Amino acid sequence: MSVSKILVVDDETYIVELVKFNLEKEGFEVVVAYDGLSALQQVESENPDLIILDIMLPNIDGLEVCHTLKQDKNYKFIPIIMLTAKGEEFETILGLEAGADDYITKPFSPRELLARVKARLRAVKILDAEKAAGVKAYVFKDLTLVPDKYEAFMGETKLELTPKEFELLRLLTVNQGKVFTREILLAKVWGYEFSGDTRTVDVHIRHLRQKLNDDSSYPDYIETVRGVGYKFVEKDGPVHRR
Numbered sequence: 001m002s003v004s005k006i007l008v009v010d011d012e013t014y015i016v017e018l019v020k021f022n023l024e025k026e027g028f029e030v031v032v033a034y035d036g037l038s039a040l041q042q043v044e045s046e047n048p049d050l051i052i053l054d055i056m057l058p059n060i061d062g063l064e065v066c067h068t069l070k071q072d073k074n075y076k077f078i079p080i081i082m083l084t085a086k087g088e089e090f091e092t093i094l095g096l097e098a099g100a101d102d103y104i105t106k107p108f109s110p111r112e113l114l115a116r117v118k119a120r121l122r123a124v125k126i127l128d129a130e131k132a133a134g135v136k137a138y139v140f141k142d143l144t145l146v147p148d149k150y151e152a153f154m155g156e157t158k159l160e161l162t163p164k165e166f167e168l169l170r171l172l173t174v175n176q177g178k179v180f181t182r183e184i185l186l187a188k189v190w191g192y193e194f195s196g197d198t199r200t201v202d203v204h205i206r207h208l209r210q211k212l213n214d215d216s217s218y219p220d221y222i223e224t225v226r227g228v229g230y231k232f233v234e235k236d237g238p239v240h241r242r
Contacts, residue, residue: 004121005029007048009039009065010083011057015106019052022110023117036060040068043075050120052113054083055095063098070099079120081113102141122155138173140232141220143212145173154212164189165208168201172222172232181229205230 006028008019013034020030031046033039035058043051051069055062062082069075082095082103095103102116119142138145144153147170152159161169167189172180180188182198190200205222208214214221223233 003027003029004049005031005046006117007031007033007039007042007046007051009033009036009042009051009057009062010054011035012054015054015083018110019113022114026114028117034058036062036065039065043069043078047075048078049124050117051078051080052083052117053080053100056085063094066095066100067098077124079124081116081120083108101139119155122153125156140173140176143173143221145170147174159211161208161211162204164204165211168204168208172230176232179225179228179231185229 006023008016008023008030009032010016010019011034016032016034020032023030031042031048033042037059039051039053039057040060042048053062053065057065060068066080066082069078069080076099079101080099082100083106084095084103085106101120104113104116123139123142123144136146136148138147142154146152150163150166152161152166152169168185171185171188182201185201186198206216209216209219209222212221216222216224219233221233223231225231
């Protein structure tokens with residue numbers, strides 16, 4: 001079984017050492033860099049499986065490093081988790097727009113970072129398999145959706161969804177950020193016009209959230225738009241298609 005190699009990039013030595021220690025304890029191989037230029041050189045020489053990248057770096061900042069890698073056909077599929085300071089919402093948005101796959105806010109717990117790293121690597125494993133099969137897949141945090149094969153995964157665990165639950169998830173996911181009324185969901189998923197009772201949509205959404213472990217009060221995936229309907233949320237990171 002091959003060991004995943006992770007590049008950790010931060011100009012704060014104690015953060016690099018903390019992350020390195022915890023990753024190596026979990027069996028990962030770790031290489032490090034302390035500035036943007038060294039990070040790009042390390043990617044070229046080490047070809048890591050995942051990059052943990054701080055935004056504020058000497059020489060070349062993390063946003064530019066991320067953008068550069070995502071524009072390079074040899075490295076654009078390497079997952080990048082951005083490190084951002086608390087309150088740097090604008091920088092976080094720029095990082096996601098530059099192509100980052102996820103982000104974590106400082107200060108962070110090593111356990112949370114490890115969970116993010118493992119989730120990203122699991123998603124890559126699924127995506128590589130689907131890519132080899134010639135189908136498209138979507139990733140949002142721990143959730144991976146493969147529309148052509150009617151499959152959805154949380155990490156590597158395949159979700160047992162009913163056909164209607166899958167269609168709801170597919171419609172919301174591939175139209176991330178778009179709000180769908182219950183009437184439109186009835187028409188698109190069930191194939192009939194609004195008949196005066198949209199409770200079936202709410203019931204299916206509730207069951208779907210249970211299977212996604214999605215808290216309706218603080219959703220990671222499906223958000224209720226009060227008085228309107230539902231949407232697939234974007235606040236914790238974008239969906240990436242390969």
